[in-house]
Amino acid sequence: MDDTLTSLPELGQMARVCRRLSALGWSEATGGNLSFRLGAERDVGPAPTSATPTELPVEVPHLAGRHLLVTGSGTRARDIAADPAAGVGLYRISDDARSYTWLAGNDRPTSELPSHLAIHDTLELVRPTHTAIVHTHPARLIALTHLPELRDARTLSDTLLSMQSEARLHLPEGIGYQGFHPPGSLEMGLDSAVHLRRRPVLLWHMHGALATGAGPDGALDLLEVVDKAADVYWTLRSAGVVPSGLDEVDLRASLSRYGKLDRYLDAFPHPPGHGEPTPPTTTHNHRKDHQ
Ligand SMILES: [Zn+2]
Numbered sequence: 199m200d201d202t203l204t205s206l207p208e209l210g211q212m213a214r215v216c217r218r219l220s221a222l223g224w225s226e227a228t229g230g231n232l233s234f235r236l237g238a239e240r241d242v243g244p245a246p247t248s249a250t251p252t253e254l255p256v257e258v259p260h261l262a263g264r265h266l267l268v269t270g271s272g273t274r275a276r277d278i279a280a281d282p283a284a285g286v287g288l289y290r291i292s293d294d295a296r297s298y299t300w301l302a303g304n305d306r307p308t309s310e311l312p313s314h315l316a317i318h319d320t321l322e323l324v325r326p327t328h329t330a331i332v333h334t335h336p337a338r339l340i341a342l343t344h345l346p347e348l349r350d351a352r353t354l355s356d357t358l359l360s361m362q363s364e365a366r367l368h369l370p371e372g373i374g375y376q377g378f379h380p381p382g383s384l385e386m387g388l389d390s391a392v393h394l395r396r397r398p399v400l401l402w403h404m405h406g407a408l409a410t411g412a413g414p415d416g417a418l419d420l421l422e423v424v425d426k427a428a429d430v431y432w433t434l435r436s437a438g439v440v441p442s443g444l445d446e447v448d449l450r451a452s453l454s455r456y457g458k459l460d461r462y463l464d465a466f467p468h469p470p471g472h473g474e475p476t477p478p479t480t481t482h483n484h485r486k487d488h489q
Pocket residue numbers: 229230333334335381405406
């Protein structure tokens with residue numbers, strides 16, 4: 199089974215992204231975690247006979263029978279880059295989606311595994327091409343959450359994504375903002391799954407960022423776009439300039455050229471001050487025996 203793990207191309211992609219996260223200084227110590235949902239058609243063989251299922255505290259009906267790669271608890275990004283099979287575990291969700299079983303590699307998953315699974319379950323519904331989740335701690339993005347005026351998805355998106363003319367083309371729906379939850383809590387993951395239904399990048403208050411993408415490289419691409427915008431924003435603020443950003447006419451012309459204007463106009467359907475729409479969360483109710 200370990201040979202199966204090391205032969206997975208997805209493992210190499212996770213290692214490459216971990217190397218980049220470490221080089222960027224975004225994953226200090228053991229901060230951050232990644233997961234990668236393998237295709238439904240992927241069969242990696244039976245579980246070891248010694249493997250015992252672990253019951254899940256969340257309902258993930260759209261992940262029944264699926265395999266996932268997940269970084270281990272207490273692992274460093276730089277160590278995963280050097281030896282991915284030691285830092286990443288392969289897991290299978292049971293056919294009734296009520297438990298998971300370790301198959302190979304690291305057998306101590308991140309404490310945020312249930313949160314990742316809740317998000318993957320949502321992605322299967324709303325953005326099935328987004329197969330990966332990357333959570334990390336970019337300092338410039340954490341710093342943004344210290345500004346009370348940016349603690350709102352619409353204001354944050356309009357301010358940040360007007361700092362560079364291509365940023366909104368990558369993220370026409372904008373960036374999400376999530377208030378404080380204790381790190382590693384299941385509530386943080388469940389809340390994130392709701393926010394990520396509409397927008398693939400989410401800032402966590404005083405904590406970091408999480409992105410979904412087509413593989414870990416796709417998620418990292420989006421984080422780099424947002425971080426570049428934040429770099430421009432903080433450079434101007436540090437110089438004493440209040441950035442006005444790209445003119446709205448120019449922004450719309452860019453989006454229109456690439457057929458993304460409708461997505462931008464639909465991103466925030468409610469008037470300013472009326473908060474984020476809250477999609478239904480029926481697939482992510484806690485099990486009664488864990489409440
Ligand atoms: Zn974190």
